[in-house]
Amino acid sequence: MASIKDVAKEAGVSVTTVSRVMNNRGYLSKEVRKKVEKAIEVLDYHPNQIARALQKNQSFFIGIIVPDSNHPFFSDLIKYVEISANEQNYKLLICNSLEDPQKEAHYISMLRQNQVDGIIMCSHTMNIESYQKVDLPIVSFDRFIAAHIPCVGSDNYRGGELATEHLIQLGCKRLLHISGPLDLDVLSNRRRDAFVITCMKHGLDYDIIEGAHNKLTFDYFWSFITENLSPDKLRTYDGIFCSNDIAAYALFIYAEQQGIRVPEQLRIIGYDYHSFTRMLQNPKLTTIMQPSERIGKTLTNTLIQMIEHKSGELINNITVDVTLIQGDTT
Structure with a gap:
């Protein structure tokens, strides 16, 4: 089995140079890198990870x-x-x-x-x-x-601010935030803080429904939303900011089942813009992207x-x- 010395000899460089190429350390010319990479390929060199670790x-x-x-x-x-x-x-x-x-x-x-x-x-x-x-x-x-x-x-406060301001700019007057659990001191709860402060700044009525715990499945959020938002209560809101996209999607399905048109009668914003959200075509969620x-x-x-x-x-x-x-x- 080839060693790092064999690679250095094949490439016509020092062992130190080979190590620097493999670990992407320090400045090396493109020509030197190509020589080393070609030597590694020709010799089918695989570094001894155990020796390196020791x-x-x-x-x-x-x-x-x-x-x-x-x-x-x-x-x-x-x-x-x-x-x-x-x-x-x-x-x-x-x-x-x-x-x-x-x-x-x-x-x-x-x-x-x-x-x-x-x-x-x-x-x-x-x-x-x-x-x-x-x-x-x-x-x-x-x-x-x-x-x-x-x-x-992510800038959770700015995310909550962007979402709430967007709903207000679209004419929403009665807002709701579906948050995660607020008992932990996690940065995601700054979304809730921004929602409250922005609503107060604009003199708008608002409500918050806090997540009992931060389960992350669609089934959980479906149960949570249907248990905490009766159809009559849901109709009292014209803008809802959800703490994540799965909750926002569950809310959209629930609203549509109740004959509430989105976005004509109810506007919904989520948070994340992960692969699940990008995959959705009907609807394409309005959301806050935190770049994973x-x-x-x-x-x-x-x-x-x-x-x-x-x-x-x-x-x-x-x-x-x-x-x-x-x-x-x-």
Whole structure:
């Protein structure tokens, strides 16, 4: 089996240069890169990952804990995290907490036992103190945990503001927000804050229906909406902002079944614009896009930067811009 020395000899460069090409480190000319890549292909060279891990005292595995990988947003996010990790020679271990604190704690313990180099936390059912005790690099999605744990999230406040202002500009006078659970200090609840403040600024009446828990399936949101919004109550609103696209789609189906025309009688906005939303054609949801590709890459790059100590300074929290996507429901 070919070694890195064989690749260097074939390409006519040093072993260090081959290593830099493989790890995408430092400046190298296109000609040198092509020579090394051709040598790797000719020799069918595969780096010894075990030896590399022992040399650097790393496993080159990172973990990601999500509420449910079956949810379209987290499915998209995992894809982009894996792509970004693979580009930097890391492998990904995926854990589904299913919003169970005990399962989440078990997965954190399992990842530590398997000596992952770091964890991306997208599930937040445990108390903050539990995360602070984990002696591994951690990056959080959508929740501030501690000063030494960077947080990456979309601009949830601006997203709620964009959605509410859009409904008001279209003439809506009686607004409703269907939120997630408000008992956790997660950034997604800033959508609710923006909704309330924007309605108050315009002097409009509003209501909020809080999610009992953040289940992520269509069946859950269908049951939740039909149990909390009678047909008569639904007819009192002319604009509804939902905390996610699955809830918005369930609401659209329910409204249509009750003979309420969307958007003529009721305007609906969601939040996410993930693969499920992009697949929908009837209707095309009006929604707030939080870019899962950029978030996934930012989470991964931030974690690897911490793992490899590329920065001696504390890595700041990162907020990703959101965009209003106009569809058929407003």
